[in-house]
Amino acid sequence: MMERAMEQLNVQLNRLTRSLRRARTVELPEDNETAVYTLMPMVMADQHRSVSELLMNSKFDVNYAFGRVKRSLLHIAANCGSVECLVLLLRKGANPNYQDISGCTPLHLAARNGQKKCMGRLLEYNADVNICNNEGLTAIHWLAVNGRTELLHDLVQHVSNVDVEDAMGQTALHVACQNGHKTTVLCLLDSGADINRPNVSGATPLYFACSHGQRDTAQILLSRGARYLPDKNGVTPLDLCVQGGYGETCEVLIQHHGRLFQTLIQMTQNDDIKENMLRQVLEHVSQQSESHYQKILTSLAEVATTNGHKLLSLSSNYEAQMKSLLRIVRIFCHVFRLGPSSPNNGNDMGYNGNKTPRSQVFKVRQGQGTRRRDPASVRETRVSEHTKHSLQEPLELLWHSLEEWLVLISAELERNRSDPAAGADIASLLLKQPLPEVVMETAGTYAQGEDVISMTANRLSAVIQAFYMCCSCQMPQGMTSPRFIEFVCKHDEVLKCFVTRNPTIIFNHFHFLLECPELMSRFMHIIKAQPFKDRCEWFYEHLLAGQPDSDMVHRPVNENDILLIHRESIFQSSCEVVSKSSNEKLKQGIAVRFHGEEGMGQGVVREWFDILSNEIINPDYALFTQSADGTTFQPNSNSSVNPDHLNYFRFAGQILGLALYHRQLVNIYFTRSFYKHILGIPVNYQDVASIDPEYAKNLQWILDNDISDLGLELTFSVETDVFGAMEEVPLKPGGMSILVTQDNKAEYVQLVTELRMTRAIQPQINAFLHGFHTFIPPSLIQLFDEYELELLLSGMPEIDVADWSRNTEYTSGYDQDEPIIKWFWEVVHSLTQEERVLLLQFVTGSSRVPHGGFAYLMGGSGLQKFTIAAVPYTPNLLPTSSTCINMLKLPEYPSQETLRDRLLVALHCGSYGYTMA
Incomplete structure (x- = not known):
């Protein structure tokens, strides 16, 4: 032991010595x-x-x-x-x-x-x-x-x-x-x-x-x-470039292998390749020079024409050929609108990101053109009128075939009408006639007993859609081609026959109706006859066209994108933040936060719309007045007592337009006449009843009776109250001296109606529509009547408890057979209509039910049914909710009486001010 201790001591001393040294x-x-x-x-x-x-x-x-x-x-x-x-x-x-x-x-x-x-x-x-x-x-x-x-x-x-x-x-x-x-x-x-x-x-x-x-x-x-070689799966380098949208690399491949240009054009028919990537590639290649631009468009036009003729052949697959034709035409129109760019010097093949403005393609003046960035080597590129038309020349063959079909069908319709005894269906008649070559090619494929309209309506309508797209790309934005308007007017009867037989054609192919009021008026009676649901889908399809997919609530990148609202001054603060916000961002989505509160999400957005809609009709702002029955509202003709009234009307229009855009419901019901003003529908004397029922009866009496010898001594003028003073207002120029007679009484009634319901509040209506049309185009909203517009804006006025219970889901241990769930619905049945509204508002953030009932209840990311989730019970615990997902968190109460008591406390104390619960 002693020796080992000494040895360890020596080791430590040696280490110490080395360390010190x-x-x-x-x-x-x-x-x-x-x-x-x-x-x-x-x-x-x-x-x-x-x-x-x-x-x-x-x-x-x-x-x-x-x-x-x-x-x-x-x-x-x-x-x-x-x-x-x-x-x-x-x-x-x-x-x-x-x-x-x-x-x-x-x-x-x-x-x-x-x-x-x-x-x-x-x-x-x-x-x-x-x-x-x-x-x-x-x-x-x-x-x-x-x-x-x-x-x-x-x-x-x-x-x-x-x-x-x-x-x-x-x-x-x-x-x-x-x-x-x-x-x-x-x-x-x-x-x-x-x-x-x-x-x-x-x-x-x-x-x-x-x-x-x-x-x-x-x-x-x-x-x-x-070498240009595919992989083992046959995927080529060009395939990869197009799939990724790599236009510059595609251009290099085409430079070295010219045959790949036609391969690129043929790719427009491949549904597996994303259309936006093809557009991106062809856009780049077309920008290199005018010759590139012309070659691409001519080739696309030829491919579209070939596909169009295949579509007109009844032996082809309708769905595949229709999608292929419209895809190619969309790409053609996209490239056509751009025009070529001038090339740069150097090895970047001239691509500088510049695009020829659309006006330079459509209307070329001396001095126009896209210039190179290098000022020392400036060259203008222009597309002549001759070139512009020649680019679409291959398509003229397809439009000619379309015209032949429609003329032929029109002729046979007329023959059938003039000679009904002929008895043969149109297909049989067609087969007896000398037909155009393109018609002969397909006529032999008709099924026995099936007429030509049934066989061809969808195919011809798809080609009409393609024709419209090609006509439109030659016009400035927002203008309809005179050539296309003339085409529709010429074939009006046949087209109406198509949509009468098969109304889905309107929604699938006749998009031009939404962009041209003159054409829409011809088909409006057929469109209005279609189911409300189908029109709603068409409305939102076009309303949201071009918007990126997103949740109903925009999740902002920074605080500047959030609408920060002061609850105590919700009208003024909302008006201020909305006026400062970008309309495009508001279309993409809405994020709302109340000042001093943590809550954000779909429930808070719905609460904002709900409270704000009540504020819009607040008498303190003098914007709207109640109708005679006290349940609906009409613009106040004396709203000018508020100096900012027109700005506020514009804001009110923005809020209702924004709510409709994002499928949110508002807690307002307007008079029928005001809905008509929004829709652009003329008012009539019956609309006067909403603000003055007795006066409406008097107008009705005038129309129903002969006033020739009654001595009424009415003139085309009326006395109206302007801030307590009576003023006589002429209904038309010189109206004070024009007597109302049996012959002109209908005009008098209409003019009186327009004065009371329109002229008296025209500035207010105009301001409101200015804000509303910021988000809802007039061409789209005209798809509905005044009753349907009320449904779109305010939902169903009554709550159907049976429908509610049928469309409720359960989670966290609850199911519809649980005693507490049965108690819950018994309690809901016993509630007043107002309490049911509070319950709906407590759970969803909205006091209204959408059109179609509870099955169409919206949540934070789309359709979301009303849901009841189980929560462990503790004494005095109140129900809570997650408004973003329409979920009621219902404690497992020991009795129905306790459940009712706690639920009513929660409803009357917590209907506003949602949190993140």
């Missing part, structure tokens, strides 16, 4: 595991003197592998660029080719991180550049991935095979092309890399360059003789 308190522990963690931070900091001193008399194994990846200190030095420590370790016998658990040597790590000096030293000590890691990667793979060309030049002279493959069969050239490292690609090619070497999937370096849109890399490969 070296002026350090740290010595290298004797075991490798502890020693390596002492040395590692010094190696990382390249403190080579300290490392050298610690290793001087140590038995530490410099090749000791540690950690989960089993790396040595040489790996650490190479990874961190600690050159001096790396050399020291190599001199001490560190193995430059030692591989960690992933198969990486120190050279791999030095190459990956671009540690040039470390790479040089490792090579001096015979590091093997051809060693692959577990993924098959060599040091040159790492250099190629990161584009370290300078280091690659030093390394390739030590490489026996520059085309060594990784586990996926990819060489350094593959990865350099994928990442677009031009100088690295050149270096590898100069070093003998195989330019056409495929990987295990058959993908060549050119394929890799195109898959990531590396235009310059693809240019190098093609100029060096790279």
Whole structure:
């Protein structure tokens, strides 16, 4: 024992002596595991003197592998660029080719991180550049991935095979092309890399360059003789470029392989390729020059014509050919509107992102054109009227065939009408006539007993839609082509026959009706006869066209996108924030937060609309007055008592338009006449009853009776109250001296009605409509009548408890057979209508039910049914709600009486001010 103690004491004294001599308190522990963690931070900091001193008399194994990846200190030095420590370790016998658990040597790590000096030293000590890691990667793979060309030049002279493959069969050239490292690609090619070497999937370096849109890399490969090869699945480099929308790379491919231009055009018929990507590519290619522009449009027109004639052939697949034709025409119109750009100097093929304004394509004047950015080399590009028409010339063949069909059908309809005894259906008659060639081609395919309209209406209507699109792209935005208007008027009878037989044609193909009031008026009676639901879907389809998909509530990027509302002054603060907000952002979505409250989400948005709609009709603002029955509201003719009344009317229009846009309901019911004003429908004397029932009766009496000898002595003027003073107002010029007679009494009644219901409040109506039309175009809202508009804006006025219970879901342990659920619905049945509204508002944030009932209740991300979730019961616990998901969190009350009591407390105390619960 004594001897062992003395031995330990001597060891400690020796350590103390060495420590004092070296002026350090740290010595290298004797075991490798502890020693390596002492040395590692010094190696990382390249403190080579300290490392050298610690290793001087140590038995530490410099090749000791540690950690989960089993790396040595040489790996650490190479990874961190600690050159001096790396050399020291190599001199001490560190193995430059030692591989960690992933198969990486120190050279791999030095190459990956671009540690040039470390790479040089490792090579001096015979590091093997051809060693692959577990993924098959060599040091040159790492250099190629990161584009370290300078280091690659030093390394390739030590490489026996520059085309060594990784586990996926990819060489350094593959990865350099994928990442677009031009100088690295050149270096590898100069070093003998195989330019056409495929990987295990058959993908060549050119394929890799195109898959990531590396235009310059693809240019190098093609100029060096790279072959245009598909992979093993038949996917070509051009396919990859189009799928990614890489227009510049497509242009390079077409430059070297001209046959690919027609392949690109044919891709417009491939439904698997996204249309927006095709547009992007063709847009770029067309921008290079006027010749590119013309060639693309002519080719697209030819393909569209071929597809259109296939569509008119009854032997073709209607759905496939219809989608293909409309897709090609949409792309054609998109490119047509752009016009070509002038090319730049240099190697960027002239693409500078500029687009010829649409007006330069449609109407070219001297001096117009898109100019190059380089002012020293300015060249104007113009599209002549002759060129503009010639670009669509191939399509004229299709329009001619369409015209022949419609004329033929019209003639046979007329023959049937004049000779009903003929008895044959139209198809039979057609088959007996000498038909145009295109008709003869398809006539033999008619099914026995099926008439030509049934067989062709959808096909012809799709071609009509294509015709409209092509006509429209030649016109300034918002204008309908006179040629197309003339076409519809000429074939009005046949088109009406089509939509009468098959009304879905209106919604599928006759979109032009929404953009041209003159044409819409011809078909309005047919459209109004269609189901309300179908018109609603058509309304929202076009209203939201072009808007990105998003939740109903916009999740803003920053605080500036949130509508921050002061609850105590909700009308004024809302008016202020809405006026400052971008209309486009408001269309994309709404985020509302009440000042001083945490709640945000769909429930808060619905609460905002609900409270604000009540404020709009607040008598303090004098904007609206109650109707005679006290349940509906009409603009106040004396609203000018409020100096800001017209601004407020415009704001009220914005709120109702915004609510309709986002399918939110408002807690307002207007008079029928006001709904008519919104829709642009003329009012009539019956509408007067909403504000003055007795006066409406008097007007009715005048119309129903002969007033010739009654001596009424009425003139075309009326007395009206203006702020307490009676003023006589003429109904038309000189009206005060024009007597009302039996002959003109109908005109008198209409003019009186217009004065009371329209002229007296015309400025208010105009201001309201200005705000409303900010979000809802007049062409769309006219799809509905005044009763349907009320349903759209305010929902169903009554709550159907049976419908409510049928469309309720249960979660967290509840189901419809639970006693507490039965108690709940018994309580709801016993509530007053007002209490039911409070309950609905408490759970959903809205006091209204959408058209169609509870099955169409909206949540934060679309349709969301009313839901009841179980919550453990504790005494006095109140129900809570999550308004964003329409969920009532109902505690498991012990009795129906307790449930009723707690529910009513919650409703009367918590209907406003939702939180994030």
